Amino acid sequence: GRHLIDPNDLTLEEIQRIIDLGLNIYHHPAQYAEICKGKILGTLFYEASTRTRLSFESAMLRMGGNVLGFSDAATSSVQKGESIADTIRVLDDYADILVMRHPREGAPKLASQYATVPMINGGDGGHQHPTQTLTDLITIQHYKGEIKNLKVAFCGDLLFGRTVHSLLKTLSRYPNISFVLISPPELKIPYHLKNDILQNHDVEIIETHCLETHMHEIDILYMTRIQRERFFNEEDYIKLKDSYILNKDKLEHAKEDLLVLHPLPRVNEISYDVDIDPRGKYFEQAKLGVYARMALMALLLGVVESC
């Protein structure tokens, strides 16, 4: 099977095919309601999730397929010490496509080495989250018409934020995208990632700790949660947890067509008054994630034509 572990596993042409197909499904869902009849998605979630697991399940059900899996490793034989390798060797026969979320970086990659069916990374620790990136890109294309000539700001936990890592890495492959990276000094993007991004000529990066400085000139503001579960001690988390709170006042000088995105869940980094601002599109983003995942699975299963 073909796997999706890292966003770089996909060419830009393949990503475009997923986005275009996803938007086509969004506009004409009835045409795709049976395409996965007889197919089974296995969801292996070793770490908490609402959107990723349920949007994958919804996506498969909306294409006429079925789902099985676990959302709590404590109720599976993982709890008895079963290895990832053995778990995958078994699930490989129970399902036609698998998605795994795991708190340990690299776990889905390891799993893919034992899978003959397509294996999808549903988020691995503080590393990568490629299907969130597909969700983000389908949202950008839907609202902006194309993915180029954009100033994109990322705000919050850029160090441990896997959604940030995957989207930054992918957007840096597109033409004329510049970045404003907003974080406390303790949560700046990992050095190796910054280095990778700067390999792509054309890319400009501004790093700042201030949310407001560049607000007037950005096209996309990608807010993220300060993630309690990634800190080694509670004290460090408490010190940083309220670093950024976006509210209506802070959007006063922002562009009219700014897109405020957030992978969700949020804690308090976006005030509820932004929910009713037309620029706040994070719930639409979560909705479009279902269509991105429908397109991805349809392509990986070979039930629609690829590029």
Ligand code: CP
């Ligand atoms: N965006 C995202 O991955 O959400 P969940 O953690 O709820 O799956």
